[in-house]
Ligand SMILES: Nc1ncnc2c1ncn2[C@@H]1O[C@H](COP(=O)(O)OP(=O)(O)OP(=O)(O)O)[C@@H](O)[C@H]1O
């Protein structure tokens with residue numbers, strides 16, 4: 001390359017290049033501006049959007065403000081007030097690079113107006129696609145107002161990638177909620193096209209303990225249900241502190257969307273942290289179910305590098321082992337204290353002897369409730385109750401019915417129901433234990449799919465339509481899919497702000513937990529994105545519907561019902577495992593039993 005081509009790029013271009021990394025969409029601009037307001041000690045932050053932030057964003061705060069001179073510097077690249085000692089090892093603010101304002105200002109028509117508390121005038125500065133004007137006196141209360149018009153007008157390529165306004169304002173709301181969770185003492189408001197998407201009052205930590213204030217804020221964002229079903233976490237290890245709240249395993253979701261993790265007040269999406277959470281819950285949840293958590297890690301600043309990601313949403317720990325250990329340890333302890341731990345475990349020798357009909361050879365599976373909460377009921381315990389001379393409270397023994405010969409049926413003849421969860425059947429060559437809920441779920445799933453392929457899913461009208469509160473995004477998303485969902489047997493429509501009303505459900509489901517079903521569906525739709533047709537996701541949607549079927553673990557079945565279930569299983573393809581890949585039954589051959597007792 002000839003040397004004459006080598007040159008230093010003009011500042012505006014440099015800033016636009018930086019903007020390419022820092023400002024991906026309106027939500028990233030809002031995130032940077034709200035972080036600045038938080039760093040400025042604001043008590044109240046108000047954001048307004050037009051067209052999802054594409055044509056207009058304003059962020060107004062009541063923080064410390066800037067003088068005319070400071071304004072001029074603030075919009076220059078690499079100007080920051082947040083690194084007083086020139087070290088990157090002691091970052092206590094959300095910002096530290098001095099990149100956000102110049103980046104945003106280089107790709108938009110940008111105005112910042114500010115007045116420091118105590119000063120008698122405010123000053124305003126305009127920057128048009130990176131071209132800076134002169135500060136002018138202005139009228140403004142103490143604090144700062146940043147206005148961003150025509151974002152990306154200077155970088156048309158980026159403009160093309162923006163989604164429809166609703167999607168963009170949804171991303172803005174998500175980014176703001178994450179910041180709001182970590183700062184309960186600050187009031188947050190987001191308005192889009194004159195509608196309030198977020199309106200969070202400041203919690204008063206002096207009236208309410210710090211933890212209570214935080215829980216109040218989390219409840220406002222994650223829902224009352226979370227606050228009512230969450231365990232407080234507080235643990236320390238080698239200078240690190242983990243606090244926050246972890247949902248009980250029973251409060252689980254089909255995606256990891258409701259896991260909020262923070263490092264030193266900064267919302268992060270970090271694989272290490274998410275992996276630690278998964279590890280801690282793994283014994284309590286099916287693989288495809290996710291807990292709800294909001295965890296706050298305070299790390300000594302020198303132990304964490306926050307300068308590894310352009311949007312500052314990832315961090316790197318100097319010692320990942322400590323962090324993982326702290327999270328897993330703290331969550332496990334809390335979950336154990338909550339009394340949801342596994343009880344009896346079957347000895348390894350016995351485990352090795354169990355084989356499912358389909359050659360499944362992992363350890364004895366735990367029975368899964370429809371919501372994916374593993375109910376660790378040991379077989380040994382079941383057996384002990386079964387043998388109890390005083391009669392086991394939940395074991396029902398059926399007398400052999402004589403006429404039906406076990407030899408005719410691969411899954412045998414039902415003999416008993418244990419713990420209102422397992423059907424025990426006698427086969428020609430051994431014993432079959434069926435997880436009634438998992439099995440029924442599988443049958444419903446197959447039936448739903450068949451009905452869909454044939455003439456549509458049969459529906460049943462609810463006597464009383466049921467209203468489900470979902471939050472605005474969820475409700476809008478579900479309502480937007482109403483026609484497709486109706487084809488799958490679920491009839492619903494929007495109901496006021498942030499709710500839907502359900503009128504009909506798929507008949508094969510029987511009586512269902514509508515709240516849980518609709519919430520799971522909303523989460524799943526969020527994960528799928530708006531463009532994908534549900535038809536392409538039939539498997540998944542049918543699975544979610546089936547998951548909420550009526551024959552739950554814990555329901556008593558008559559012998560006829562049990563045998564009918566076994567016969568249906570034999571007649572249904574794929575009935576050997578439930579939708580989550582867990583087996584629906586295990587078979588114990590007589591030879592295995594004999595080996596267990598040392599007879600062989
Ligand atoms: N809302 C505000 N109130 C008071 N001062 C502000 C505000 N926004 C920005 N500033 C000042 O402008 C400076 C530059 O802001 P900018 O966001 O560009 O960089 P930063 O926050 O220092 O670092 P980063 O690029 O990591 O966000 C800040 O360091 C701060 O001094």
Ligand SMILES: [Mg+2]
Pocket residue numbers: 032035036094095096100101
């Ligand atoms: Mg900043």
